Amino acid sequence: MARTVGTTARGIRTPIIKEGDDLANIVVNSIMESMKDEGYTLRDRDVIGITESLVARSQGNYVSIEDIASDISKKFEGDIAVMFPILSRNRFSSILQGIALSGKKIHLFLNYPSDEVGNHLMDIDKMDELGVNPYTDFLTEEKYRELFGKNVEHPFTGIDYVKMYRDIVNNENIEIYLTNDPREALRYTKEILVANIHERHRTKRILKKAGAERVYGLDEILNESINGSGFNPEYGLLGSNKATDNTVKLFPRDCSEIVNNIQKIIKEKTGKNVEVMVYGDGAFKDPVGKIWELADPIVSPGYTEGLKGTPNEIKLKYIADNELKDMKNNEMVDEIKKKIKEKEENISGEAQSLGTTPRQITDLLGSLCDLISGSGDKGTPVVLIQGYFDNYATE
DSSP: OOOOOOOEEEEEOOOOOOTTOOHHHHHHHHHHHHHHHHTOOOOTTOEEEEEHHHHHHHHTOEEEHHHHHHHHHHHOOSOEEEEOOOOOTTTTHHHHHHHHHTTOOEEEEEOSSBOTTSOBSSOHHHHHHTTOOTTTOOEEHHHHHHHHOSOOOOTTTOOOHHHHHHHHSOGGGEEEEEOSOGGGGGGTOSEEEEOOSTTHHHHHHHHHHHTOSEEEEGGGSSSSOSTTOOOOTTTTTTTOEEOSSSEEEOOOOOHHHHHHHHHHHHHHHHOOOOEEEEEOSOOOBOTTTOOBOOOSSOSOSEEOGGGOSOOOOOOHHHHHHTTTTTSOHHHHHHHHHHHHHHOOSOOTTSGGGTTSOOSOHHHHHHHHHHHHHOSSSOOOOEEEEESTTOOTTOO
């Protein structure tokens, strides 16, 4: 019988995860209970996604703002410039608290008109009307207020982030500037903390070439344990979230071990060869707010071997509208299935793949998982995706 359903995704409810919990068995048992209640079965190449917060919580991968201050004091000697953090109550405010707790003078540099992930500090149309050039113009906080007003609220959160960041730090201990040239920081200090995410390597390179004497990124703060704290050797404070008023949850570590263990347990219990991944933010952009969702350093910090690579797909509508346009419906279906079955292992760049998505499989699946699980109170931090690797020719 022909398949009538392609890809499906289910949010799987789990218990609340605490430090020290056996996450692998909790995830597997939650899926097994769901299968029993909902009446479905696992298939080979199904995908299980686990949100990164579950992994980090089970690991107890937390740090305090005092831990952040300690590492900042260890790595910087004098005043520091903090370059290009994103605008966020959840992502950066606690980190800034920790930096301020070190007692160092902070020169905070913000990208404009928006941060790296699309949060705006100003109305772009007004910026154009005022003749402000974001590629060349350097704005002090005073000039920013003169041009754009004393209260510039984010369209989604209603927060004035410049004011919020200033209020976090003692007013006499912070200066805020708007620029897109990291070299401006060297007018104030040669010690730099690079706080952007996806452009951090470029920012570091530019600063070092321009004469910065001490350059660290957020990925290099808390990359080792401080006084028994959590840590992340690869990403440091990148991907962290506010946990409490005094603590931050880090991006999880050792994710490959976790996903491979879950894959093994599923095989033992069901005989099925599934793929498993840990996911954080999805990689997509909001068309209204212009915010690019990906505030984590990567969509998936760990996944099983079968999720490597990019899709290798034929664009059905292109084939139907061109090569097969004169065929009858039944003949067209048979020919399309034949083309799918006979396609080469890599058709990237060929006309028949035109318009397919040249993205990493883990980025696509992680984005789907993020949308299914949400970021609020759905209570489904595990996502089961079935049929993703099927196609029109799959029976």
